[in-house]
Amino acid sequence: MAELDHWHPVLFADALGSKPAPVRVCEHELVLFRASNGKASLGALADVCPHRGMRLSEGRVEGGRLVCPYHGWSFAPDGEGKSPATPAARPCADAFDVVERFGLIWIKRRGSPVVFPTIDVSGYHLIGKTRHRAEAPLEVTLDNFIEVEHTPEVHALLGYPRERMAEVTCEVTSTDTSVRVVNEGPQKALPRPLYSLLQIEPGDTFVDDWTTWFSPVYTIYDQYWFDPATRQRRPNALRIVVFFVPVTAERTDIFALSYALVAPWERYGLNAFTYLLTRAFVVMELRRDVTLLGKLADKRPELRGRTLSRFDKPLGLARKRIETIYRGRG
Ligand code: FES
Ligand SMILES: [Fe+2]
Numbered sequence: 001m002a003e004l005d006h007w008h009p010v011l012f013a014d015a016l017g018s019k020p021a022p023v024r025v026c027e028h029e030l031v032l033f034r035a036s037n038g039k040a041s042l043g044a045l046a047d048v049c050p051h052r053g054m055r056l057s058e059g060r061v062e063g064g065r066l067v068c069p070y071h072g073w074s075f076a077p078d079g080e081g082k083s084p085a086t087p088a089a090r091p092c093a094d095a096f097d098v099v100e101r102f103g104l105i106w107i108k109r110r111g112s113p114v115v116f117p118t119i120d121v122s123g124y125h126l127i128g129k130t131r132h133r134a135e136a137p138l139e140v141t142l143d144n145f146i147e148v149e150h151t152p153e154v155h156a157l158l159g160y161p162r163e164r165m166a167e168v169t170c171e172v173t174s175t176d177t178s179v180r181v182v183n184e185g186p187q188k189a190l191p192r193p194l195y196s197l198l199q200i201e202p203g204d205t206f207v208d209d210w211t212t213w214f215s216p217v218y219t220i221y222d223q224y225w226f227d228p229a230t231r232q233r234r235p236n237a238l239r240i241v242v243f244f245v246p247v248t249a250e251r252t253d254i255f256a257l258s259y260a261l262v263a264p265w266e267r268y269g270l271n272a273f274t275y276l277l278t279r280a281f282v283v284m285e286l287r288r289d290v291t292l293l294g295k296l297a298d299k300r301p302e303l304r305g306r307t308l309s310r311f312d313k314p315l316g317l318a319r320k321r322i323e324t325i326y327r328g329r330g
Helices: 138-145 162-167 192-198 264-268 272-294 313-326
Strands: 008-012 021-025 028-034 042-046 060-062 065-067 096-101 104-109 125-134 169-174 178-186 205-214 217-226 233-248 251-260
Touching (some): 021 233, 125 272, 138 217, 138 233, 138 251, 192 272, 205 313, 251 272
Antiparallel strands (some): 008 104, 169 178, 233 251
16 A cells, blocks of 8 residues: 555646646646546546657547647546557556545545545535645644644634643544544634634633544544533534645645534525635634744654654654555555
8 A cells, every 4th residue: 555545635626627637646747637527527647648758738638538739649537548640559548546526636546445535524514625735744744733732823713822721631542543632721812703703702612623544644623612611512613624635755735624513604694704704714724834834944754853742642643654554664
């Protein structure tokens, strides 16, 4: 098992129109195309023509086939090729498995036996779909997303206040295939309108309960609030699903699907402004993580030699599972 054997999101589905689109994942260059308008006709091929190496993403789609712009050889979504000048030839392009789900296009190595990641969002409303690129390796990018100690410094809204960080609890459990962390502590102060948007009160306790999986590498965050006096849960909750996709060894794409239990527009009436505002907050907070990651002086994934905190236990647990499950080593 190697990286590309797992399903990876690589593009928003609505970003793929009638033109082929190049994507890069795990150091591989691929071309995606729609053979027709139907969802069953997606193609994902290595972005290099088997004839003389032209970039297929420079080509066009015609009659359900991707046409190379150099000598006009054409390829079906399964890689089966034709050469107009030599009808007896049977060229073949490298094809990948490809599906469209959750508004994203996903690829994996053809025929690899992994199952599609489990993403249960039944009962939730989609509030945002975002993509950010971090200039950092997979492990180092994931590190930022699996500890909350950075939230007072880095985030404007998400997480815990600096002066009460010592009260925040951190409970870590793991299985062979997952790492779960539950953090609980006071919600940091928010701008007034956000309390009603999230349907919480100042002084509420914020729980961030998240589990990371490794085929592919992704984390599902369950975030909710309760009244610290009664431990009564507030009606709303967020479920944020974040996929970490290595583009190269030094660069990681972060695809986030954000959901809310109570859609803001249900409470306020259909309100595009509220929707856009919520989405803007998610984008802003993720951008802060990504900007910070780009500024790290030492981006080596090694943990040895570092001085780790009580919040950093998941980092080592995740490293092990990335090696065994995601990279298939050891
Ligand atoms: S290089 Fe693609 S058809 Fe010749
Ligand atoms: Fe963060």
